[in-house]
Amino acid sequence: MTILKRLTHKRPILLDGATGTELDRRGVNTALPLWSARALLEAPAVLQQIHADYARAGAEVLTANTFRTHRRSLVAAGLGHQAAALTAQAVAVARAAIAEARPGRAVYVAGSQAPLEDCYSPELAPSPAECEAEHAEMAQHLAAAGVDLILVETMNTIREAVAATRAARATGLPVLTSFVCRSDHALFSGERVSDAVRAVASLGVAGVLINCTPSTTIHTPFAELQAAARAQPARLLVTGLYANIGHTNAVTGWTNTADVSPLEYARLATGWLRLGARVIGGCCGTTPAHIAALRVMLD
Numbered sequence: 001m002t003i004l005k006r007l008t009h010k011r012p013i014l015l016d017g018a019t020g021t022e023l024d025r026r027g028v029n030t031a032l033p034l035w036s037a038r039a040l041l042e043a044p045a046v047l048q049q050i051h052a053d054y055a056r057a058g059a060e061v062l063t064a065n066t067f068r069t070h071r072r073s074l075v076a077a078g079l080g081h082q083a084a085a086l087t088a089q090a091v092a093v094a095r096a097a098i099a100e101a102r103p104g105r106a107v108y109v110a111g112s113q114a115p116l117e118d119c120y121s122p123e124l125a126p127s128p129a130e131c132e133a134e135h136a137e138m139a140q141h142l143a144a145a146g147v148d149l150i151l152v153e154t155m156n157t158i159r160e161a162v163a164a165t166r167a168a169r170a171t172g173l174p175v176l177t178s179f180v181c182r183s184d185h186a187l188f189s190g191e192r193v194s195d196a197v198r199a200v201a202s203l204g205v206a207g208v209l210i211n212c213t214p215s216t217t218i219h220t221p222f223a224e225l226q227a228a229a230r231a232q233p234a235r236l237l238v239t240g241l242y243a244n245i246g247h248t249n250a251v252t253g254w255t256n257t258a259d260v261s262p263l264e265y266a267r268l269a270t271g272w273l274r275l276g277a278r279v280i281g282g283c284c285g286t287t288p289a290h291i292a293a294l295r296v297m298l299d
Contacts (some may be wrong), residue, residue, distance in 0.1 A: 003108045003148045004174045006060070006219025007206055007237045012273060014296055015061045015110075015242055016054035017291045023050065025287070033076040037068040040086050044093055046221045051097030055107050058174035058295030059281070062098065063151060065090040066084045070138040074125075083142045087111075091145035108177075110148040110151040111142030113164050119180055119212065122156040122189040131163035136170070143171035153178040154212050158199045175236070176279070178209035181221040193221045197228035201281050207238035212283040215243035215268050219275060226276045240279025241272055245286055262293035269294055 006013060020036035024154045028043045030036060034184060039047045053064050064248070068074075068088055071083040092110060098107045114133055117124035125131065142150055147199050149170040152175060155161035163179055168175040177200045195209050208229055210222045222241045229239045260268070269280050282290045 002090070003061075003107055004206065004237075005059040006106070006108070007174070007278075012280060012296060013060050013238070013281060014058060014279050014291065014294055016051070016059035017046075017282030017286035017288060018244075018260045018284045019047070019063065020049055021284045022068065022287060023047065026050070026052050033068075033073055034079075035068045035073075036065050036215070037073065037086060040065060040089050042068070044089070048093050048097045050288075051094050052101035054291055055070055055098055055101035057288040059109045059291050060106070060157055061149075061281070062094045063110045064094045064114050064145075064147060065112075066142060067114045069141075070114070070116060070134060072105045072116045072134055074129050083137070087138075087141040088145040091142070091147055094153070094224075095130070095146075108148040109146075110149050111145065111147035111245075113142065113150055113152045115156060115160060116152050117158060117288055119154045121187055121282050122187070123215055125157050125160045128159060128163065131160050135160075135167040136162040139164075139167040139171050142168075143173055147173065149174040149176065149206070150178050151178065153209075154180045155196075158187070158189065158191050159268060161196060162199050165203050165205060169204050175204075176207045176209055176240075177205050178211040178242075180212045180223075181210060181218070182275055183217070184223065185217070185221040194222045194228035199235060200262065201229070201232040201234050203235070204276070205234050205236065206238065209279060210241040210242045211237065213241075215245055215265060218243040219268075219271055220279065222272065223275055238278040240281075241276045242279075242281035243268075244284040245290075262289040264286070265290045266293035266297040269297060
């Protein structure tokens with residue numbers, strides 16, 4: 001079954017949890033600017049084990065470790081020339097984990113297409129021309145690496161979300177576009193979630209989501225997203241969300257906490273399903289145990 005057909009089913013689909021923060025939890029160096037991409041160079045075996053653990057926990061979609069393999073992030077570490085190779089390696093590691101943990105089972109690989117600059121600093125977003133060119137290159141790298149879908153995620157401005165989504169759609173692959181929200185439930189740019197949905201819905205996305213927003217408050221911007229998605233003339237297959245646990249820091253990018261247990265996270269997710277979510281998973285700070293709890297709840 002293709003991922004597009006799976007998205008048409010009424011049964012919710014389960015994404016994996018955080019890779020970058022789980023690498024940090026397991027002792028892998030995630031110092032900026034490379035963050036999670038450093039594991040491709042220094043700890044690929046640990047990365048594969050994390051993917052395998054998420055697959056065993058019941059995730060149906062593994063997100064390849066490509067959040068920071070676009071050229072702009074790698075240039076900061078003198079590795080810009082390895083953008084295509086590291087993106088391909090990240091996808092290959094995810095595929096190897098599926099073969100190890102769930103042989104013969106339908107587990108899909110999403111390519112993560114992230115903001116070109118800091119996720120929480122919309123003022124750093126490059127010019128429209130730079131966004132168009134750099135996201136086009138990243139989308140082409142993901143398609144060449146053989147992902148099943150592209151997850152345009154943690155978008156903090158509408159204009160970069162549109163550029164990234166347009167580039168991802170040009171590959172012909174299914175695309176999910178996801179936005180990150182601040183405490184007042186707007187995008188970090190200050191733009192409304194409903195306006196963001198309208199901007200990308202016409203581009204032919206398969207679905208729209210909210211991610212990397214606290215698990216205890218994410219339901220509010222998701223309710224706005226859900227209402228806006230239902231109002232679109234172009235049919236969206238799914239809406240969904242995957243929340244975070246913890247908080248940012250300036251050294252490794254994230255501080256893990258145990259504020260929300262796997263059981264509590266699953267309890268919160270039952271409310272997301274009642275709001276109409278068809279895609280759920282975990283973002284920064286979540287672990288395989290959180291995904292396992294979601295799997296039990298869904299089953």
